[in-house]
């Protein structure tokens with residue numbers, strides 16, 4: 001029996017190791033993790049106060065360049081979201097969300113005249129992109145495109161740690177490195193700096209150039225809950241918010257997972273017991 | 286199928302059916318099918334695979350209710366619609382996307398099992414060939430499915446793989462044009478991939494039916510590789526193997542659930558969270574993990590056309606296997622030398638998978654640096670060279686090792702029957 005279990009464990013183990021090893025594909029740039037996050041691990045959840053602060057950083061700083069097209073204002077009030085409030089049956093009734101939406105002017109068509117108009121936003125409207133189109137975004141950012149932030153935390157290896165590292169990781173360029181105009185040296189950015197490097201060819205600095213000026217600094221955003229607003233705290237909060245934006249169903253997923261796991265363990269246990277009972281009198285070796 | 290059922294139509298409707306379309310009898314035959322009593326857990330993957338196919342079809346049909354094929358709408362319908370707005374859309378997609386990986390884990394184990402125990406040898410050649418057809422169809426289905434969310438890796442993966450076919454002289458170009466529905470990967474490509482992605486799983490289901498039919502004629506192989514001699518060697522499939530397979534599916538589901546609920550992105554690629562953009566090439570284009578060994582073989586060959594031929598050849602080897610194995614003994618349990626070569630073969634496949642995910646020119650042992658031995662196009666300490674060595678073993682295993690060993694190896698004594706081990710010590714020795 002033990003042998004069978006070992007074989008089974010080996011099969012599952014082998015499959016697991018093989019797949020996770022193969023999945024870890026690309027070589028990563030160095031990452032200065034900001035972990036631990038409140039959402040780490042199988043029981044981790046988002047910290048609502050942190051999401052609210054992170055939203056404020058996004059709103060006041062990042063949103064002037066980065067869009068967040070997949071999110072509607074109502075998502076902010078969804079269960080687990082920054083402004084979720086069990087008092088409201090639905091996120092579109094959430095007063096806070098309504099107030100946030102109303103601050104935006106949304107392009108629309110007047111139903112009577114057909115004229116292009118602007119009207120105050122409602123919770124059902126989507127976040128408003130800072131630029132009309134890609135060309136406009138590039139034109140305002142020295143040719144570089146600020147990526148949409150809806151999925152940024154899942155679209156990069158390292159996720160929130162990567163975002164945190166980029167935002168806090170700006171460094172004066174090492175002597176011998178020529179930084180092109182409008183670019184900044186960042187050791188966490190992907191790239192190959194060898195053609196900009198005058199020093200020892202075996203010691204090319206890690207990292208790359210980024211067209212985004214350092215977006216955050218100590219005290220750039222002041223938080224309503226009086227929590228610290230140094231560079232690191234701001235970066236941590238906005239990274240957590242972006243993780244939520246990219247994976248808003250994480251809490252629901254982990255909660256469902258727990259129930260499913262318990263069920264599967266019991267279910268497999270019962271099946272195993274049935275199997276043993278059934279085969280008791282069969283000599284099957 | 287041989288009649289081996291005690292089924293007696295009892296009700297009037299069953300009697301009526303039995304002389305017209307004996308479908309209840311068929312069900313009874315399948316359930317009572319005499320199955321060797323010594324099957325180990327490696328034999329549970331057939332049931333697991335059927336479960337995987339059903340899961341992909343059910344979740345796929347629900348996804349298709351919400352999915353919109355089209356360059357402008359596909360990414361949004363998945364990442365905004367299914368993942369955020371559709372109730373439990375994240376779950377359905379999580380099952381479907383990770384389910385494809387689980388399907389391949391199971392099929393690879395199932396195939397290695399067949400190779401180890403010689404399940405492809407007479408009279409099961411056709412059973413094995415049908416299995417290879419299923420595997421081919423699975424690869425086509427998964428490849429086209431991965432294109433559907435229309436992320437960066439979807440788009441660029443589709444482009445790289447379809448371009449490979451262009452390497453064939455004369456027929457290459459027309460085939461790619463046909464696949465693309467134009468002169469580049471674009472909306473028409475996505476639409477036809479969706480259509481085919483919907484179709485192929487049902488073809489797979491049909492081939493699975495043939496596969497099981499072809500199984501029920503000779504019956505299951507078993508760990509001894511000795512054919513069933515008498516009723517004493519078997520038990521009815523139900524309840525003995527329904528329960529055992531059920532338990533195995535339960536354990537498999539636990540692993541599956543770990544991915545769905547706790548590591549939903551682990552088997553995917555971060556770049557696929559970026560909408561497809563034909564103007565921005567990702568830094569590193571890699572296919573899904575289950576294609577990586579073939580990708581490594583492709584890149585191991587410096588010439589594009591030869592690489593493509595080698596890649597397809599690697600799959601063709603599987604089809605030829607029943608005629609490459611010259612051994613009289615099926616199971617490697619009694620072939621100690623073959624067992625070693627086989628285990629090396631499994632490791633070589635894993636190494637090829639590993640190489641497929643790396644940049645070809647990167648050093649395998651970084652600490653060693655460049656060896657300075659530059660062969661053909663790359664330093665010896667590089668993944669491309671590791672791939673070449675592994676590719677050589679892969680083909681040698683099929684074309685040299687398997688036929689030669691079958692003739693030269695002296696197998697251990699093989700038991701007379703499943704219930705009667707040949708030596709006293711044999712009952713205790715299990716592998």
Ligand code: HEM
Pocket residue numbers: 338341342343344345346347348349352363378381382385388423426427428430431432433434482483485486487489553
């Ligand atoms: C052999 C069975 C199947 C396999 C191996 C398979 C594989 C895949 C894969 C790998 C993806 C991409 C997952 C992702 O990254 O999102 C996908 C997507 C999709 N599949 Fe399948 N599939 C199968 C059957 C089906 C069937 C039967 C249907 C429909 C009836 C279907 C409908 C879809 C749809 C609509 C998508 C796009 C949505 C999405 O990307 O999540 N699939 N499939």
